[in-house]
Amino acid sequence: MKMLFLLAGCLAAQNNDWLHYSQNYQAHRHSPLQEIDAGNAGKLNLAWAYTARMREKFETSPIVVDGVMYITLPPNDVIALDAETGVKLWEYRRNLPPKINVCCGQVNRGVAVAGDKLFLATLDAHLVALDRANGRVVWDVEMTDYRLGYSATHAPLVVKDKVIVGVAGGEYGIRGFLDAYGVGDGKRKWRFHTVPGPGEFGNETWAGDSWRRGGAPIWITGSYDPELNLTYWGTGNPGPDWNGEVRKGDNLFSDSVVALDADTGERKWHFQFTPHDVHDWDATQIVVLIDKEFRGRMRKLLVTANRNGFYYVLDRATGEFLHASAYVKQTWAKEIDAKGRPVRNAGIDPTPDGVRVYPQVAGGTNWNSPAFNPDTGLFYVAAREGSSMYYTGEAVYREGARYQGSFFRNEDVMEDWHGAVRALDPLSGKLQWEYKLFRAPWAGLLSTAGNLIFAGTEEGYFLALDARNGKEVWKRNLGGQIIAAPISFGTATGQKIAIAAGTGLFVFGLGK
C-alpha cells in the first residue's frame, strides 16, 4: 500500500489519478490512459471488488489520488480504499437527522479533492471537509436548513481556493442556489440564487411570489474554463413540477445553464433550454466544454444532451445559441428556433386526464454522464427512449413537504421504452453510431484514450465498446443495476477501470 497521501497544497495532476467528478474541468470524462484498448479489452479481468451493506442506489463516481481511491456510500459515508488492492484504509460515517426530504433516494455521487482535503456535500445540506489521510472532519458548515426541503447529493467542484456546491430539492418548493466556500476555512464566499429575487434580473419571469418556491436546484457537478474564469452549471426543474399555472412566466433560471464568474459568482450569461417547463425536464446534465472550429471560426463551445430530448451547442464565452437537434424521439417541440427557444406543439401540457409526450419524464438522458473523446472527436451519450403520461393537479405549498403539482405515470406506456449508447457529431448532433440497450440506462459513460467507451445497463452488464464504431468488445454481468459512471486510473500494475454496480464497486484491469 502506498502511503504518500499526506502532501499538502495543490495537487499536480498525474495521469494515473482521477481528480474531478468528470475527470477534467471540461467534463470530458475521458481518461488519457491507453494501455487498455479495443485490441486487448477482451482480456479485462476483475482486479478487486468492494462490497457495501446498503439498500440504496450506489451512484458514486470515485476520485483517485496518489494510489488511494475515495468513494461515497449512501447515505453520506466516505470510504478510502487502496487503489491497488481495494483494502479499506478508513471510513467516515455521517449521522443524519431522522427526517430527510429527498425525492429520489438517500444517495451521493462522490467527493471533490484539493490538497489534503476531501469535500462532501450532505443530505442535510452541509458541506464537510475531511482530512484525506484519515477521514477526520476538518470543518463542517451548514449551507441552509434541510428541514425546508434542501439537500445536497452531487460531487462539489474545486476551483482555485473555493469549493463550489449547489442544493437539491426541486420537489420541495425550495429556492435553488449555488455556493462557493473557502477551501481552507469553509467560509462562504459567494452565493448565486438560481431563482432571482425581487429587483434582480429575471424575477419578472415568475408570477406573483412564486419565485420563493421556484426550485431550480443544482444536483450535478458543473464545469470550468480557466481562461474565461467562468464556471458552468446546469439547473433543475421549476417547482411545482407539473403544474405551471401557479408560476406563469419563463421561470428563470430553471432548466438552464448559468455561466458564473468563478471568483464572485456573478452571472455572465445564461441559456434556458426549457422555458416554463411543465414536464420536469431538469437541465442537470453534464455540460461539456470543447474547443472546435464552428462555421469557419475556432470557438469555445459548450455542448450538452438535454433531458428535453435535444442536443445543444452554445458559445461558452457569450452564451450564444448555435445549434440544437433531437437525439431521441420527442413530440413536444416543432423545432428549436434561431434564438434557441423551443416552438412547442399543441396539446403537450399535462392535463387532469393525462397526456402522452416523448421523451419520458426522466428525459432523453438524465444525470448519467456523457463523454467526449478528443481523438475520435465524438460526443457520447447514454440515451433513453420512450414516453410518459403527464398529469396535472393541485399544488399546495407546505414547508418541507413535496410540492409537485401532480404526477406522471409510466405503466401503460412502457412498451417501447429502450435505450442506446449514441455517438454524435459534436457540432451537428448527427448520429455516428449507436449500440442498442434493452432498457433505458441510468449508467454514465467513460471514454478512454485506448478508443473505448465503457457503458452500463439496467440489468447489470458492464460493457466496453469501440469508440470509433460502437462494436462491443467486452462485457460482464456485475449482478446489480448500474446507476453510476465509470472512471479509469492507473496503479503499479497498470490501467484500471472502476464502476459501481448493485452494492459493489468493481475494478477491472488486464491482470498482469
Next chain:
Amino acid sequence: MRLLLLVVGSVALLTAQIRETNPFTSEKDLAEGKRFYRFYCINCHGTDGASGRGARLATKSHRVGNSDRELYQSIANGIAGSEMPGHWLDEDTIWKILTFVRTLEGSAKETCSFDEAAAERGRKLVRANGCLGCHSVREGGENVGSGRMGPDLSTMGASRPREHLKESLVKPHAQVAEKWRMASVSTAAGMKRGMLLNEDGYTIHLLEPDGRIVSLGKQGVGAVERSRESSMPAYDKLPANQIEDMVSYLCSCRGGSR
C-alpha cells in the same frame, strides 16, 4: 427530480422514517383520499375494494399486516414479487388514501361465501382437473399442491371476490399480469414456449411448462413472440355446477390460520 420510481425493479426505499399512526384522518382528508383512490387504485382494487385483480381491501385482515405503518409501506413501496406497484406520492397523499381504505374495511361484506358441501365437491374437482399441476395451495396449514406455473391459491377466498374467481376459470385471459404471460421463441432446436422469466439485451430465460428454466442467448434465437395470455386453460366447457363448486372450494381457501 431525476428518478422515476416505477421503472422495472427499482422502487425506492422510502421505508426510512414512517410514522406509526395515520395523522390524516379528518373528513376533508377522507374526501381527498377517496379522490386519489379512484385515480390510483380502482383499476386493480375496484371502487369497493372488493373487485378486480388486486387483493381485497374490504376486509379487516390484510396479509401485509393491519397497522397503519404496514399498510402505508405496502402502498408506498408496493409488494415485492406481486403486481402491486409502489406509488410515488407524497406522504400526506398516501395517508389520506389509507384513511379511505380504512372505510372500505368497515364495509367489509362477505364477497366469497360458500357452502361446505360444495367446497368439498370442488376440492375433489380441483384435483381431478389437474389444477395442482400448475398451482400450489395449502389446506389447513399443509401443502397439498406445489405447482409452480401459476399463482398460489391458498388465500384466494380471503382476497378475491367470487366473480373474479369464476372469471379466472372460464375467461382466464381477461386480465393477465405481466409475470404470467407466455412467450415463444424459435431456436435452432425448434420452438420453445414458456413463461418469460427474464429478458435483457443478450439473454432470454423461459420457465418451460415442465418447470425447467432455460437460458437462451439472443444471437441464437429468432423474434420473441409475447402473448398476452397465460398458460391457464379456459374451463368454459365444464358444467356450470362444477365451476361453482370449484369456486366454492377457492372461497374456502383462507390461508389456514385466518
